[in-house]
Amino acid sequence: MYEGIQYPLRDSLKLAHTQSWEMISSAGAFWTGKERVAIVAEARAAMECPLCEERKKALSPNQVHGEHWGPGTLPDALIDHIHRIRTDPGRMTKSVFEGVMASGISKEAYIEATSVINASVIIDTMHRGVGLEPPPLPEPRPGEPSGEINADAVEDGAWIPILDAPKEISDTGLPAIPNIVRSLGLVPAAGALFFSTFRPHYALTDIPLSITQGQAEFVASRVSALNQCFY
Amino acid sequence: MLLRESAQNEATMPNLNAVTDDQSDAGVPNSQTLRQLSESLIKGEWDTLALEREKATATLGLQQTTDVLTVASAFNGITRVADSTGIPLDDTTAAATDEMRKNTGIEQFEYQQKSSRYDSSG
Numbered sequence: 258m259y260e261g262i263q264y265p266l267r268d269s270l271k272l273a274h275t276q277s278w279e280m281i282s283s284a285g286a287f288w289t290g291k292e293r294v295a296i297v298a299e300a301r302a303a304m305e306c307p308l309c310e311e312r313k314k315a316l317s318p319n320q321v322h323g324e325h326w327g328p329g330t331l332p333d334a335l336i337d338h339i340h341r342i343r344t345d346p347g348r349m350t351k352s353v354f355e356g357v358m359a360s361g362i363s364k365e366a367y368i369e370a371t372s373v374i375n376a377s378v379i380i381d382t383m384h385r386g387v388g389l390e391p392p393p394l395p396e397p398r399p400g401e402p403s404g405e406i407n408a409d410a411v412e413d414g415a416w417i418p419i420l421d422a423p424k425e426i427s428d429t430g431l432p433a434i435p436n437i438v439r440s441l442g443l444v445p446a447a448g449a450l451f452f453s454t455f456r457p458h459y460a461l462t463d464i465p466l467s468i469t470q471g472q473a474e475f476v477a478s479r480v481s482a483l484n485q486c487f488y
Numbered sequence: 489m490l491l492r493e494s495a496q497n498e499a500t501m502p503n504l505n506a507v508t509d510d511q512s513d514a515g516v517p518n519s520q521t522l523r524q525l526s527e528s529l530i531k532g533e534w535d536t537l538a539l540e541r542e543k544a545t546a547t548l549g550l551q552q553t554t555d556v557l558t559v560a561s562a563f564n565g566i567t568r569v570a571d572s573t574g575i576p577l578d579d580t581t582a583a584a585t586d587e588m589r590k591n592t593g594i595e596q597f598e599y600q601q602k603s604s605r606y607d608s609s610g
Contacts, residue, residue, distance in 0.1 A: 264554040349571040350603045371572040379565035386557035416574035440575040458562030466555040471516040480563035487597035488570035
């Protein structure tokens with residue numbers, strides 16, 4: 258991964274992304290390696306989906322109906338979620354999540370899919386950032402999902418149960434484990450995949466990059482605003 | 489909001505109005521370069537991105553240019569985790585940023601408000 262790169266990407270980041278790609282190709286807790294790779298393929302197809310393009314132009318994405326363009330090997334409600342979160346995250350609403358639940362997909366499987374989609378978003382975006390095409394899809398590996406969940410996850414205001422964690426405030430002004438880190442906590446392997454991909458990119462304090470913390474916060478805040486993210 | 493709370497601890501805290509107002513000075517070095525580079529990446533404007541990368545490299549150097557793209561890539565993913573899970577603001581952040589959210593227009597991104605806007609017009 259990142260062969261031929263002309264930009265000085267850190268070795269720790271390249272290694273983390275390579276390992277994440279391998280993790281995606283293997284069975285997780287609720288999806289097989291083949292299904293997880295299909296989730297990434299569907300997320301990439303979303304970027305060229307005419308229905309998504311029409312929805313982005315509409316006042317509300319829910320005014321436009323039709324079929325998504327893509328491999329189409331996953332359940333329809335999950336495909337709709339993948340396309341919406343990939344192409345129009347700022348207008349993602351709870352009704353989309355509820356549609357996935359109504360289709361019979363469990364919260365646990367939804368969380369794992371969310372992790373796979375967004376780990377791949379980071380990896381693909383980083384490739385584009387440094388002028389490379391996204392990497393080829395990994396070859397799926399055999400194996401069955403483990404079914405492992407965190408039975409101690411709690412309801413705490415999100416759409417799904419999240420990691421139970423103390424709320425004492427750290428010197429960052431945030432809880433030691435912020436809500437976003439708790440968000441995938443119902444499925445430990447999902448949290449591990451996403452945050453092992455994310456961590457080499459950013460830190461709340463003493464950021465180990467050549468830009469200042471203030472510059473990093475500005476970039477991060479600007480991206481959040483572009484994606485219309487409340488959190 | 490997570491990072492905005494963090495930013496309040498910084499000596500070089502960005503001007504948060506610049507997050508949603510293109511005309512505001514962010515108050516951090518080379519903010520216009522950071523803005524243009526990260527925006528072209530997140531908007532998927534690859535030709536523009538190539539130009540912005542060249543300009544940024546001339547201004548910031550290769551390593552800083554790479555690191556701006558590194559942070560932007562991460563937040564292109566983590567914002568989608570938040571939007572997929574409806575994760576609420578941490579309590580302290582919610583209390584500390586109430587006025588700022590209203591002033592900057594970020595409040596309109598709140599999940600309940602999005603549902604009111606988009607789910608009712610389907």
